[in-house]
Amino acid sequence: MNTINFTTDADGIATLTIDVPGQSMNVIGPDFLADLDAAITRIASEDGIKGAVIASGKDSGFMAGMDLKYFGSMLSSGSGDRPAPADIFDKVFTLNQLFRRLETCGKPVACAIEGTCVGGGFELALACHRRFVGDSSKTQLGLPEILIGLFPGGGGSQRLPRIMGVQASLMYMLQGKMFRPADAAMMKVVDQVVPQGTALDAAREWVKANPSAHTQPWDIKGFKVPGGAGGFNPAFVQTMAGALPMTLKQTQRNMNAPIALLSAVYEGITLPMDRAIRIESKYFAKVAADPQASNMIRTLFVNKQAAERGARRPRDEAKAPTKKLAMLGAGMMGAGIATVAAQAGMEVVLFDRDQAYAEKGKAHVEAVLKKRLGRGMTPEKLEATLARVTPTTDYADLAGADFVIEAVFEDVGIKAEVTKKVEEVLGADTIFGSNTSTLPITKLANAWSKPENFIGVHFFSPVEKMPLVEIILGEKTGPAAIAKALDFVAQIKKTPIVVHDSRGFYTSRSFGTYVQEGAELVGEGVNPALIENAGKQLGMPTGPLAVSDEVSIELGVKIMTAAKKELGDAYVPQGSDDIMVRMTDAGRLGRKNGKGWYDYPEGAKKHLSPILAEMFPRAAEQPDVEAVKERLLYRQLIECARCFEEGVLETPEDGDIGAIFGWGFAPYTGGPFSHMDTVGITHVVATLDRLAAAHGPRFAPTQQLRDMAASGATFYKPASMKAAA
Template sequence: MINFELDAQGIATLSWDMPGRSQNVINGESCAALFAAIERAVSDPAVKGILMTSAKADFIAGGDLEWLQSADAAPELYARTTALHKALRHLETCGKPVAMALPGTTLGGGLEVALCGHYRVAADKPSARFGLPEVTLGLLPGGGGTQRLPRLIGVQNALPLLLEGKRLKAADALKLGILNAVVAAGTEVQAARDWLLAQTGPVQQPWDTKGYKIPGGAISSPAVQQLIMAANAMLRAKTYGNYPAPEHILSCVYEGLITDLDTGLKTEARYFVHAVLSPQAKNMIRSLFFGMNEANKLAARPAGVDKQRYSRVGILGAGMMGAGIAYVTAKAGITAVLLDTSLEAAERGKDYSRKLLEKQAARGQITPEKAAALLERIVPTTDYAALDGAEMVIEAVFEDRTIKADVTRKSEAVLAPDAIFASNTSTLPITGLAEASARPANFIGLHFFSPVDKMPLVEVIMGKGTSDATLARSLDYIAAVGMTPIVVNDARGFYTSRVFSTYVMEGLQMLKEGVRPALIENAGLQAGMPVGPLALTDEVSAELLVKIEKQTAADLGDAYRPRPGLEVAQRIVALGRIGKKAGQGFYEYPEGGKKSLWQGLAELFPPAAEQPDVDVLVQRLIAVQAVETVRCMEEGVLTTARDVDIGAILGWGFPPFRGGTIGHIHSTGIAAFIGQCEALAQQFGERFQPPALLKTMVEEGRTFYSR
């Protein structure tokens, strides 16, 4: 677990090497081993210096989240936290010099352990990262990070790392003073030994020395006070109070730094326990850590299918979506044949990647040689013969069945019999599109999100005829390009487009009811959504919403029922205000200026004399998405809560602190959510009526997640 070696020169080397794991983590077993190793090194008079390192490629990846979440009671969690604080404090105050040799990535609790060393030397590895990313999972550092880091590098330098969870390269960590040295990989242990052997007397941390002052100013100084106030205001404006962890971090820094370190550690422990036990942290850890890990490890991949290696992939359509797919494909080392109706259009699609690479090169993120090699792998063409040898073709042409059918047939005439044909459609049922295919078993939906180079999600849609082998091989492609898959079954709008649209349509319905536009938008932001429903409608275009409804009406015939909010979209489109791309929609988009709500909305949709409470609007905007999600599960479109929640968070920005649409129901409690929905249905309409699946789950005592 932690190997202990004492050499003839009195250097005790404590080397982390947790068995059965690729990375070291902090949990009950490793803490017990750490505490014992520290006590042995500190109490043994033969030990003159202590060197801590790792036998693995990285130092410590952070805390074991399963172990962390296993503590449901505050007293138990507080005891665990303070025990770690006590042991690390014992290490840094023992008087013996302590050096940390960091062979690679050192994050979270790993960096907190490293900060207890008097000297930190890291290997110069491009992949190594250093930071305290706990806030990204709704947590805060619990091993002293909120106290030692600002005392080491100053409050101004520490806050971005604590509040944003930034991960630094070794050179940047050195520049900030987190590291004392960066050396060639493989020499970090010797560098740490050399420092230890050079020490001739007792060693103290800066914050334990007489006359110590916090770099950049004490917490009580006017400059730092102003910084804390500004950070608090910006945090409130950004999160609307939905995320307690960053607020707790600010409190830890402020309250802890006006006292001594030992008192500050007790402050951190109390806030840490509160964060761990919060529903926000539980939701974020479940979806963003465990759920994401399962999805990225291809938990949905059917067994018994050999892994597909990709060397050539065709992309039909060189618009923004096709160009983005070509970029991520080429970035993965795969040749991307980018086909369009004209060579000029195909070249424009390649230019999309060229511009991205130019920006990366300007920031030093890619070398000219690597950029040139990536561009070389994108082959613009108009000739379907260029698809010969492709293991997969992804069509990203217009949402028109006739066009999609045409490119399907032309592609299959060239492709090998076992090649996969994938459609990037966002709404058209895959089973219907597969009718144009001579091999429907090889036909699948791969719904990417725009911009592809920034949006990590791919919604994989199984048509009725899609084979398990095609699913498995498609998931292999998604893993190859470094994206996260969710798997859904075929239906109109699938999952993400279908549920996402309920958010914008509910906002439009509110406008029809006389709710003031600014109140609608603020309700969306307070709910935790990235933007308000009216602004989002402008982004996707009200015209597109109307077209989709028109197509749905044509397909469903007498079964079609207009959705709430449709009339508002139709009226705004009739005025030519189709959205941001036209420079006018629910908002005005002045050239070079800031967008603002269109003043004409008050005349078009007169505000009611009495405005609703914002909390009711928030509840409506969230509940309408959650209810539609359950309907998708009831209909068999979705099969796992994991994919539901990952899709919601990554696909359209559903609030991570709620854990996803199913996560929201789970943390609310199914019975309580049913009660909310019944009240909303009575006041606002049938769309809020809780699906029978929820009532059945309550009757049977079932939940979506075990914890």
């Protein structure tokens, strides 16, 4: 066996130690399936084997899900076309059959879990007759498949509800929520939590003491699902009747997997397990056959992991972890960066012109850490982390810093002044990163004697929660700066993308079009409520007007004014410019002053302001919601395409990751470039031409898109997905 070490002790207890070669984490692939098949046959057929324990041979944890290279092969036929759901069913049902054979092998099988156990690995554990887990705060268990466009396809959708009840299991599966060991034991998802490192011994002892415990509860006559199930059970009917509309509302009907999961649970829960797993595989194959799943897996899992592992890092540069960070600016962004850096073990000098502001920045760090007490944070760890942050107004305190991040006021002159003073202390050989969100890095780098050591490091607010960091290369940024910035991002466990310099870079520039198009629509007399609902139905986190209020209408006007001043005659005015100026002239600056597109009455829920109807009279004829959705979507798509044509983006991978994790672009699409490939570049060009004719040149297709449509090219080359680990 290549992936399982099969041994038997003197008591007849077989131990199956999973150790998939060439993988940092155990994953399910064809070799593992063949080895597990052979192992189950031995357990069932050899009289000398009294039972079995399944464990991991890797320190990284027990097991993750399916090897995505193998999963990708399931979704491709010899001709390159996607196979029909019926063909995929035959492939995916193999796993279900194996796990079913395991739980009906006639011998007790226990699972010894140490570390991470998720996806297909957790479904393997659920098919065992007893589950022991080592107690560790880092251990996570669960079925997170919904987060990448799938749902549990190895029996999880049928076993978990039979263990913990339909309502509770759906809450976990529909959210991709993880269990910690104690919670899993409380909900009977695992049978016993034991001291870390002892799960294998505990599992062996149980198998030895329980030779006849080889039948799952759901295979015993008279079994009842906890909490009840079936069309005549009021609680079950109420759960399912409520789950469907709630799921449709939350997903805006855009996601395939949650609805398929509900169907699989509803149809399978009262059937015998042999029939129930066929129901599950039927719906799983239907979801897998749709491009949505492939797109989401590629961006949200495969490419995201590749980015975090340094896919864009210069390979010839030595590792350059940050030990002491000079954090310039103690406002919300600076304090947030200081927080994640200190949590990662770095010494942080938090600099501001005013000591009170610097102290306030450290207080922010403390407040964030206190919220984590009891969730992996202890008072001792909090004190040690906080001790690593030194607030100061003295440039001399920056001495010894090996990386600088600047997050001062968005003004070229102010930034240049601070940059030069820092260089006097640290020297130009130190790597300097600017957290600007819009100002060109090439211009800011003029204040640093060695522009090859100057780079953009764009964080998103709130830093502690937002996963993306946009690394921006100036015209002269060198490989050492790129490596240093990417190593820093890896230290703080964020996801990086690498882009080239441009006003607004990639994320701010492309995201801004969503807000601008919302304003354009208001100016045309479209009902603001229609605009907001269309944005949410499109799959965006919130409507364009609401997000404009959050980031500040006034800030948008300041950025636009600065761009006009900088570009002069080269500036291309947008219809939204005048709309935003009218709003700020009317004192409607956004949420920060309690009035923008929305009103924010004290103690009451925000609501779209009735004054909008006076400022922007409603058109007699309103567009339908699909037309508004189309404009909001394609305005973003064309800007992303322009960034690609101009070289701001080098890869579609960075474009898709940046869009979803940077500004919340509809996750079900896999990102703008995945979406354009899926609907077809020819369709994209035709739609943009139609929108440009109706609404102006901002929708005009790029020449690159036209060339791609003519040649049949796509942003992504057809290929199988890479391995999951």
